[in-house]
Amino acid sequence: MNLVQRFINPMLSKEFRLRMRSKKTPWAISLYLMVLGGIIFTFIYLYNNNQAYFDPQRSREIFMMLSIFQFAMVSFVTPGLTAGTISGERERQTLNILLTTNLSPSKIIVGKWLSSLSFMTFLVIASIPLYSIVFLYGGISPSQLIKVFGFYIISMLAIGGLGILFSTLFKRTGVATVVTYAAIIGYTIGTYIIATIIQDITQISSMSKTTATYWMQILYSINPFTAILSIFDEGPVVALNYYMGGVSSRGPQLPLEPYWMFISFFSVITLISILLAIYFIKPVKKKLLRRK
Template sequence: MRMNMNNPVLVKEVKLRFRSLKSFTGILFYLIAMSIFVFGFIFLTTAFTGTGFFRPEESFFLFGLLTFIQLGLILFITPGLTAGTISTEREKQTLNILLTTSQSSMQIILGKLSSSIAFLVLMLIAGLPIYSLVFLFGGISPGQLGLIFLFFFLTMLTVGSIGVMFSTITRKTIVSMIATYGTMIFLAGVTAFFFMITIQVNMLGSGVTQSPSPLAHFWASINPGILIFSLLNPMTEDFVNEATKIDFPVWAGYTIFYVLLAASAITISIKKLRVNMKKQK
């Protein structure tokens, strides 16, 4: 922990990112867009009902919309922040200088990754006052909000680690971004498609008595959208367990897979950082 706190790469990256006018301009426009969406939703809901009241079930629906907007934000912005961390240094021909310093490969990789994650965490924290509006109307518990933000952080960490990994093993930023976004499309969309296909194949092959389908449960467990649905509505997890005949929490499978994926991506990045440097020579 002391090594991470004294990481010069992290200090430099944080200063550059948080002193940039573009960073805070982006946060400003993000908060303005979120505020317009929330207040517009409340206004339209109360206007169409004609009662002037905002019911708890409507507050829960608004919370669900905000949650999926945040998830889309994480999946869309995180690759853009991390997919060029190392490849940009290589394209600017500054990676050689960075590698000749006393900083280890772990310090460089973790410094680059941590600065990007810190900016995303700042965006989530900045949006908390908007999220807090739903508590005024009921329907949401603070524990539910905390649990969702915890899985947001795990998703950010994993997606960021994948972006840094591709940025390390590829020489071009555009290639790294395409690979990272492709991975996000697979995790967020293709896994849901595979889940539905696997369920249908299992039902057709099993006949009257449906057999357990671990593969279908795996596809459901690694999909961020299904996880958020299960956290917002426990009936979603019951549906997944019933469809796959596997009684295992979706959040547990998601946590295990994404922690292992993040650890593997970081390990590969650390091991390949100086290997690529030697190949360039």
């Protein structure tokens, strides 16, 4: 067996083949680009209507819009791609056979997870021409562009990890998909609302602002929408300007910039989700906690 074969995950190569052979795939790519392109071109049209000059500030806003829409699409599509991977095998009655092969549970989970996400990555890469059109107008630095794509990748990994975890936990794909959407929506809205409540309370009460603002910053940093806005120096977390390198006299500093806080936190979510999925897919599990 040569070196390349040794490192190819059989699950991954089979999934690639199945995915790209499906008649739905070209339709999914077209639909994705049509929706994203339709929204963004409508924005460009409305923003630049009857204007005879380029305004870099407006171009930046359009770029932000595109990034937020793309993130919304990633959040919408990724659960659909991942939440059915293990439960789908179970429903198709192929999981038991897989579990009796030499494929380890980790290879099954990682193979399924990466193959689903590779299709999502493919969709994001396919949208690069849309970015290049918006990027042409200026107002965006290359580092911001790289950060946005880094943000997508880590979000996909984490949302995909959650999708795989719920797909392992729930027998039905429908339930796993709904729970994944609920978890993502609940997390996004929940962290934002709690951070906002803390912000309001610190303004009207005499409670310890130091601790409260610290948690508020953390919550805003790990919220996907406020985190993506922070890439463009926008949003509540940037307005507070507490993070390291900013004005430090107004409260405790975060150990990292909001963007890197988000990346770190979502990396941890990814890791935990995948490890739990590997544990739960095992047909015979060792007890996680032993009673003494």
